[in-house]
Amino acid sequence: MIIDAHQHFWMYEAEKHAWIDDEMSSIRRNFLPSDLKPLYEKNGVTGCIAVQADQTLKENDFLLEQARKHDFIKGIIGWIDLRSNELENDLDNYAQYPIIKGYRHVVQAESDPLFLLRNEFLRGISELQKRDLVYEILVFPHQLPSVLEFVKHFPDITFVLDHMAKPYIKEGFFEAWALLMREIGRIENVNCKVSGLITEADYQTWTEQEILPYLGLVLEAFGPKRILYGSDWPVCLIAGEYKEVLALAKNFADKLSANEQRDFFYHNAQRVYNLIN
Template identity: 35%
Template sequence: MRIDAHHHFWQLTARVGHWPPASLGAIYRDFGPADFEPLLEQCGIDGTVLVQSLPDSKDTGFLLELAERHSFIRGVVGWADLKAPDAPQQINALARHPKLKALRPMLQDLADDNWIDDPALRPAITAMIENDLAFDALVVPRQLPGLLAFARRYPSLRIVIDHAAKPLVAIRQLEPWRTAMEDLAKLENVHCKLSGLWTEASQDTDIVAFEPYVETLFRLFGTHRLMWGSDWPVQRLATHFGDYAGWLAACENYCDRYARDEDKDAVFGGNACRFYRLEE
């Protein structure tokens, strides 16, 4: 089964004061299933993981309602206030929904790089582990040391790094991102998404600039802990490189170079199914 392990839906009326700004015309509108399903059919994608994009429980409720109505949405990554006094109760309630598979605090937007490495999170993370929920880590390179400490603290928590931690492709900076990712990849509970790289570059970035980052991901996480995602509709900001089908084709080409044929299905579906406990 081919899975897009990372995409979004949103309504602008719910995003007043939040990203994206009106200046990003390619994504400054509502996006929903009717926009996305033709792309899935065109590219032979069987199911998806729908990911939150607002730190708001109402947004998670909106996504779960969509998942109830659309069978192609196999799983939802939601949001909860993990440091709230009632976080375990929030998580227990969310976990009753069969398509709620993971939670994602929006770490990249937080000023405190070590927010995630805080013992105050223990009640929430314990509730996640007890409910067999995974953790999506939306981080940028400077936050990787904090994520490493967090991942070591909770070895039984399944963690996936979204968008490969958004390396600084635009300026071709590999370090300290590469070394930090090497440390994280040593932990078997840490996985990574092959997603979002094109939008970390600038319009004048040469396509070959992505090679050392992709090579690093395949070398560190292999084909058993790497999963493909589109990051649609955010991916629409990078159409100078290609569209949805173009990003998929590019990643298939990467697999041709860095993976054995028998392992490709894992990157494009099998790993996401196992990690998120998706029903086939």
């Protein structure tokens, strides 16, 4: 069984999805569960975690609507303004939907290098911790020093680091990213998604061989119990097909035992997101 721990749905709007630049123009269209389900059936994927792609409360409602219609959506990572005075009320409202497993903020787009460490943001994470909700960390490698300080504040929340912090594979930068990932991996409540990698390499010329050292480092840093498979569909389509993303993950997992492979592809996601089935 396979849980895809990271994918997105959207009804494309140029202003809302302005992050889809000209190099990514092939995904400037709608992507809905009806597009994804056949890929899952073809590739033996059991279900998924749908992750926010827009920073509005309406995004949560949109994802909830998709989940009501499609039972292969096993969980949702939504968005909520963690700095808002209305945070508790908003969280109370969404608490009626247990399929919402947690939230994330697009920190990679924030210019403030200390964004994660600002008091109002820390207060918001404290509220998630009280409610046993997951927080997903979306950053670039240059933001990892703040991540290291940030996660130490919250030993009792489940963190998930998205896309292995988006290493600069295309540029070949490794050592500084690896050093910080090892340190973050020592924090036992931080998990890491093995996802979004082919789009951090050259879209046209990426190879498995150039990506494997980054995968090996994450396995070393987090261990087989705290890594999760994710496709980053449909963003991955700008650099390859779904089957290529899954093949990359399976080739990486070949070095794991049978039990560790089941953890990577299924049980770790089941634990992190408290999935019932």
